[in-house]
Every structure is written in structure tokens, then in C-alpha cells.
Amino acid sequence: MAHKDHADVYRVVHDLFSKIPFNQLLGLEIEDMSDEHARLRFAMRDDLVGNYTRNILHGGVISATLDVTSGLMAFVGVAKRIRSGSLAEKMERFSRLGTIDMRVDYLRPGAGEYFVASARVIRSGNRIAVIYAELHNDSDELVASSTCTYLVG
Amino acid sequence: MAHKDHADVYRVVHDLFSKIPFNQLLGLEIEDMSDEHARLRFAMRDDLVGNYTRNILHGGVISATLDVTSGLMAFVGVAKRIRSGSLAEKMERFSRLGTIDMRVDYLRPGAGEYFVASARVIRSGNRIAVIYAELHNDSDELVASSTCTYLVG
Amino acid sequence: MAHKDHADVYRVVHDLFSKIPFNQLLGLEIEDMSDEHARLRFAMRDDLVGNYTRNILHGGVISATLDVTSGLMAFVGVAKRIRSGSLAEKMERFSRLGTIDMRVDYLRPGAGEYFVASARVIRSGNRIAVIYAELHNDSDELVASSTCTYLVG
Amino acid sequence: MAHKDHADVYRVVHDLFSKIPFNQLLGLEIEDMSDEHARLRFAMRDDLVGNYTRNILHGGVISATLDVTSGLMAFVGVAKRIRSGSLAEKMERFSRLGTIDMRVDYLRPGAGEYFVASARVIRSGNRIAVIYAELHNDSDELVASSTCTYLVG
Numbered sequence: 001m002a003h004k005d006h007a008d009v010y011r012v013v014h015d016l017f018s019k020i021p022f023n024q025l026l027g028l029e030i031e032d033m034s035d036e037h038a039r040l041r042f043a044m045r046d047d048l049v050g051n052y053t054r055n056i057l058h059g060g061v062i063s064a065t066l067d068v069t070s071g072l073m074a075f076v077g078v079a080k081r082i083r084s085g086s087l088a089e090k091m092e093r094f095s096r097l098g099t100i101d102m103r104v105d106y107l108r109p110g111a112g113e114y115f116v117a118s119a120r121v122i123r124s125g126n127r128i129a130v131i132y133a134e135l136h137n138d139s140d141e142l143v144a145s146s147t148c149t150y151l152v153g
Numbered sequence: 154m155a156h157k158d159h160a161d162v163y164r165v166v167h168d169l170f171s172k173i174p175f176n177q178l179l180g181l182e183i184e185d186m187s188d189e190h191a192r193l194r195f196a197m198r199d200d201l202v203g204n205y206t207r208n209i210l211h212g213g214v215i216s217a218t219l220d221v222t223s224g225l226m227a228f229v230g231v232a233k234r235i236r237s238g239s240l241a242e243k244m245e246r247f248s249r250l251g252t253i254d255m256r257v258d259y260l261r262p263g264a265g266e267y268f269v270a271s272a273r274v275i276r277s278g279n280r281i282a283v284i285y286a287e288l289h290n291d292s293d294e295l296v297a298s299s300t301c302t303y304l305v306g
Numbered sequence: 307m308a309h310k311d312h313a314d315v316y317r318v319v320h321d322l323f324s325k326i327p328f329n330q331l332l333g334l335e336i337e338d339m340s341d342e343h344a345r346l347r348f349a350m351r352d353d354l355v356g357n358y359t360r361n362i363l364h365g366g367v368i369s370a371t372l373d374v375t376s377g378l379m380a381f382v383g384v385a386k387r388i389r390s391g392s393l394a395e396k397m398e399r400f401s402r403l404g405t406i407d408m409r410v411d412y413l414r415p416g417a418g419e420y421f422v423a424s425a426r427v428i429r430s431g432n433r434i435a436v437i438y439a440e441l442h443n444d445s446d447e448l449v450a451s452s453t454c455t456y457l458v459g
Numbered sequence: 460m461a462h463k464d465h466a467d468v469y470r471v472v473h474d475l476f477s478k479i480p481f482n483q484l485l486g487l488e489i490e491d492m493s494d495e496h497a498r499l500r501f502a503m504r505d506d507l508v509g510n511y512t513r514n515i516l517h518g519g520v521i522s523a524t525l526d527v528t529s530g531l532m533a534f535v536g537v538a539k540r541i542r543s544g545s546l547a548e549k550m551e552r553f554s555r556l557g558t559i560d561m562r563v564d565y566l567r568p569g570a571g572e573y574f575v576a577s578a579r580v581i582r583s584g585n586r587i588a589v590i591y592a593e594l595h596n597d598s599d600e601l602v603a604s605s606t607c608t609y610l611v612g
Contacts, residue, residue: 258429260428275451283413300409300411300451
């Protein structure tokens with residue numbers, strides 16, 4: 001949260017994020033957030049396992065986490081663009097934010113005690129934002145990567 | 154479960170599926186399953202909501218559900234191919250099943266009291282399987298579609 | 307070209323299409339076109355081969371052809387929506403049409419004397435259109451499929 | 460071509476590449492190639508234009524170029540793994556190389572006098588390789604990016 005003057009925007013985003021029940025269900029916590037990057041973290045839990053024998057993350061947890069992290073990044077990107085607007089304008093703009101599509105590449109088995117999902121902006125236009133995200137395990141191995149596109153205007 | 158002679162394969166798949174905690178977390182239940190199709194169902198719940206104002210499914214729930222449904226279909230596809238093999242051969246083959254990648258298209262807001270995810274085989278080769286899946290709401294509107302590729306051999 | 311009253315729109319699209327040099331380079335010809343479907347055809351040629359030993363289509367030809375067919379379908383979709391507008395309005399709207407992204411699945415080797423690419427509308431919204439396309443060979447085998455998203459408004 | 464000891468492999472790849480007619484049709488030339496990176500270059504030409512008014516690259520040229528560049532990178536990756544094998548083994552291995560799928564993100568209009576496509580290896584496994592590629596114009600603007608998966612074993 002390097003940008004002190006934007007602290008209020010981040011606080012609002014942080015609050016909204018932690019109130020979303022599905023984020024709680026997955027145990028996702030925001031570790032870091034700026035205008036260009038976002039990083040989430042979650043701990044391995046028994047109910048996030050997809051393959052018992054190998055004790056690795058369920059594919060659905062991986063796709064969901066990358067989806068959430070990228071969505072947060074797109075949300076911050078929109079927040080950044082409308083900093084000067086009124087609250088009503090901001091809310092109207094947020095309500096128009098929508099995910100268009102997502103591609104996930106599953107690169108390595110999701111083994112680890114905790115995982116870090118990070119997202120960055122590839123392209124931020126007036127109407128479309130493209131967000132790239134990665135999931136690493138506690139040994140900093142790249143487990144999966146994704147590209148998501150969002151309608152932002 | 155039209156194929157009576159394969160009932161044992163389906164029963165095993167069904168058992169394995171319902172034991173995976175993440176599937177329980179999402180509330181997914183198998184509604185129908187054959188060698189070419191699979192259909193899951195789940196009810197809307199407060200903790201699956203992504204947008205309160207509009208009361209619609211979280212994007213991560215959509216991607217996770219399509220991932221699970223397609224994975225089940227790929228799993229059945231592998232099971233079908235190795236029907237004649239020993240249990241050890243089957244288990245060895247299953248352990249090599251892996252998701253390569255997934256694309257999800259988010260087409261309409263996920264509003265509804267329940268949702269149905271269905272998958273079908275686009276291409277089933279010796280090494281690669283391609284599975285197409287759709288998520289419909291209780292009004293039979295197409296909420297999202299996906300294409301997943303799996304390494305099966 | 308079933309819709310007689312839209313014949314002028316199709317004629318304009320047809321003319322524009324055949325004037326694009328890259329379409330000529332690939333030898334693409336429009337076989338059929340309606341508000342919901344588009345079908346192109348092209349003949350195998352030596353300079354479209356990617357693998358001599360097996361005499362199959364170059365992957366780049368496959369992706370390019372699916373891209374062109376889907377783009378034509380999106381173009382027709384926009385044309386349909388703005389039928390009542392003036393020429394200036396139409397041109398302004400066309401100029402805003404843009405491809406957001408594409409996914410191609412390569413399913414079978416592209417062997418054949420000619421190929422048919424067909425596209426249909428999955429979702430046509432005010433701002434986003436999603437187009438599904440397939441490439442078949444002269445034995446009606448599915449060589450590849452794709453999903454493309456377009457910004458239309 | 461930094462690796463002097465692999466010069467023969469690169470020379471073979473280079474020869475094979477330049478003999479593929481579709482690569483000549485697009486005017487693609489290899490600028491640089493190593494075990495982890497590949498870079499192609501091509502000049503704008505009238506018959507590669509998709510939009511006259513704006514004089515920008517045809518989308519199909521973009522997808523085809525990214526497809527070719529990523530395929531070259533996958534090819535080199537396979538070559539690297541089988542350096543010690545006999546020619547027959549190498550040829551057998553190459554013949555099993557196949558594109559599974561591709562995602563392209565179209566980020567900015569393809570305007571420029573020449574373009575550079577570069578690819579790098581994201582994941583190189585025994586059976587699957589994942590290649591990331593980008594297309595930049597002569598002002599070093601990112602025009603498009605892609606992720607391709609290949610079956611390599």
C-alpha cells in the first residue's frame with residue numbers, strides 16, 4: 001500500500017473483499033495491493049484438497065483463486081481511474097465491471113502448506129482490462145497462471 | 154446411468170466424487186453421468202454469492218464448478234477406456250490424469266436458486282481429451298461455458 | 307442468404323470481405339452467411355502446408371481462418387443491430403468492433419483437399435459478442451474449434 | 460545463437476523453418492533463437508492489412524504469427540531434450556510434437572512498419588510444454604500476447 005493518498009480506496013476495496021463470503025470460504029487474505037499489483041494468500045486446508053494420495057490443491061480452488069485475484073486487480077484498476085469521481089459515480093462504474101473470460105494454465109501440482117496468488121495489469125483500456133495472474137506454492141514454484149479479461153467501461 | 158453394464162464404474166466414480174471435500178464445500182451433486190455426458194447440480198447459497206446488490210454467483214464458483222464438471226467427464230472418459238484393465242492398471246492410469254488448461258466464458262449474470270453444470274466430450278484421444286461444459290441457471294439461461302483440456306495418457 | 311430484406315447488408319459485407327488481401331492470400335470464400343451463422347471455404351494449397359511428411363495444414367492457417375470466420379460473424383452481428391441506422395452511424399459502429407481474445411483447440415490433423423470454417427453466435431450483448439467456430443475437412447472431421455470475444459459497442 | 464555447441468541443432472531448425480511455405484507467405488524471419496527464447500520478425504505489407512482505414516495488421520496475421528513463433532519455441536525445446544539421440548529418434552520425437560491449444564489476447568492495434576514476435580518457455584515437462592509469446596510493433600508497443608500448449612512426448 002505504497003500510495004498513501006490512495007489509502008482510502010484500498011481500505012474500501014479491502015473491506016468489500018473480506019465481506020465476500022466465498023473469499024472467506026477459500027480463506028483468502030489480501031497481502032499486498034497497489035495500482036498495478038495485487039497479492040493474496042491462503043493456507044492449505046483439508047477441504048481444499050482435490051487428490052488425497054498426493055495431497056494437492058483441487059483444480060477448482062486454483063481456478064477460483066486466480067479468478068478472485070484477477071478480479072480484485074481489475075476492481076482496483078477501475079477504482080484508480082475514478083478516484084476523482086463522487087461515490088455514486090464510483091458505485092455506478094463498479095457495477096459495470098464484469099469478467100468476460102478467463103484462461104488458466106495448470107503447470108505443476110498444487111502441493112504446499114500455503115499459496116500466494118499475484119496479479120498484474122497487462123492492459124488497462126477505457127473499456128477492456130487484461131489481467132495476468134500466477135499462483136505459487138510455499139517453495140515459490142509456479143503452480144498455475146492465468147489471463148482474464150474484464151469489461152471496465 | 155443408462156449403461157447398466159458399466160454401473161460399477163459409475164458407482165466408483167460417484168463415490169470418489171462425493172468424498173472430495175471441495176465438492177462438498179460447493180454443494181455439488183452428480184445428477185447424471187454417461188460415457189459422453191456428465192451433469193452436476195448445486196443450490197444457490199449465501200456464501201456462493203459474489204455480488205450482494207445483484208445476488209449473483211461469485212465468478213470463482215462458476216469457474217470452479219465448470220472445472221469440476223469437466224474433470225469428472227475426463228475421469229469417466231479414462232474409466233471407459235480402461236474398463237478391461239485390472240484395478241492397479243486403472244489406478245495407475247487415473248493418477249496420470251491431469252488438467253492442462255481451461256478457458257471460461259462468462260456469458261450472463263449467475264442469478265437463480267439452483268444451477269446445472271453439464272459437460273460433454275469434444276475430443277477423446279490417446280493422450281489428450283477436450284471437454285466442453287456449460288452452466289445454466291434454473292431458468293435454463295446459459296450463464297457460462299468452458300473448454301478444458303486434459304492429459305489422459 | 308435466406309433473409310431477402312437484409313440482402314444489401316450481406317452484399318456490403320461480402321464486398322468488404324473479398325477486398326481484404328489477407329483473405330485472398332488464404333483463398334477464403336464466403337459460402338453462406340446469415341444473422342446467426344457464417345460459413346467459409348478454402349482449398350488446400352502447397353503454401354498452406356505446415357508438415358510436409360503428413361501434408362497437413364499449418365497451425366497458423368487454422369488459427370487465422372477461425373479468426374477470420376469469427377470476425378465476419380461478429381461483423382454481421384453488428385450490422386444486424388444497426389440496420390436502421392445511417393451509413394455514417396454504421397461505419398462509426400464498425401470502426402469500434404475489435405477482437406478481445408481467441409482460444410483455439412487443435413483437435414485433429416488438418417488433412418484434406420478443402421476445408422470449411424463455420425461460426426455461430428454464442429452470446430450477443432450490447433458491448434460483448436462471443437462467437438464459436440469450427441473447422442472441418444472434406445471428410446467432415448472436426449479439425450479445430452475456437453471461441454472468440456469481440457467488443458461490439 | 461549463443462550456444463556454440465548447439466549450433467547444428469539451430470541450423471537444422473532454421474533450415475526447416477525457412478522451408479515452410481506459410482512462413483514465407485507471412486514473410487517471417489528468425490532473428491534470434493536459444494533454448495529458452497525465440498524471436499521472429501516480419502515487415503508490414505499491403506496484403507497483411509486487415510483494416511484499410513487504420514492500416515493495421517489483420518487479426519489472422521497476429522494469431523498466425525504467434526502460433527508460428529510459439530511452435531518454433533516448442534520445437535527447439537524438444538530438440539534440446541533429444542540432443543543426444545540419433546537422427547531417427549529425433550525425427551520420431553518431432554513427429555509427435557503437436558499443438559493442443561492457443562489463447563491470443565489482442566491488446567493494441569497492430570500499426571507499424573515491422574513487427575517482432577518473441578516466445579519463451581513457461582513450462583517444459585515430459586509430456587506438455589507451455590509457451591508464452593508476445594507481438595510488439597516497431598515502437599515496442601505490445602500488440603498481442605498468447606499462451607500455447609504443446610504435446611511434446
